[in-house]
Amino acid sequence: MADAFHVGQCSIQHRWGSGEVASSVDQLADLLDELAADDPEHPDVWISDNEAGYDVAAFAGGRGLVTWEDHDEVRGPLHMEGFSRREMLDLFTMVLQGRTSEVDSLPWVPGYGA
Numbered sequence: 001m002a003d004a005f006h007v008g009q010c011s012i013q014h015r016w017g018s019g020e021v022a023s024s025v026d027q028l029a030d031l032l033d034e035l036a037a038d039d040p041e042h043p044d045v046w047i048s049d050n051e052a053g054y055d056v057a058a059f060a061g062g063r064g065l066v067t068w069e070d071h072d073e074v075r076g077p078l079h080m081e082g083f084s085r086r087e088m089l090d091l092f093t094m095v096l097q098g099r100t101s102e103v104d105s106l107p108w109v110p111g112y113g114a
Helices: 025-036 085-096 100-104
Strands: 010-013 019-021 044-049 054-059 066-070 078-080
Touching (some): 010 025, 025 044, 025 054, 025 085, 054 100, 085 100
Antiparallel strands (some): 010 044, 044 054, 054 066, 066 078
C-alpha cells in the first residue's frame, strides 16, 4: 500500500553522524530542523529507502538543495534546488511512504548542484 510507512525499510542519517530507522513524519520534521544550525562541515541530513536502494539528502543553507543518489550508481547523482523546508519534508515523506515512482518523476537535474 503506497500510504503505509515502511518501518525498517527506511533509515535516516542525522547531521552529526547518528542514524536510525525512520518511522514517522514527526521524526523527519525533527531531522530537517537540524539544518537550521550553522555547521559547514556537516551540511546535510538524509533518508535512505533501503529496499528501493536510494538516498535523498537535504542541505542546509538558502539554496534549498536536495540530492538523490541510487545505491547501485546506475544513474549518476541528481539534484534540485529551491526547496522550502516544507517541500523537503514532503519529499522525505514520499520516501518514507515508499512512493518511489513519485520521487523518480520529479524534475531532477544531473549532478550534485555544486
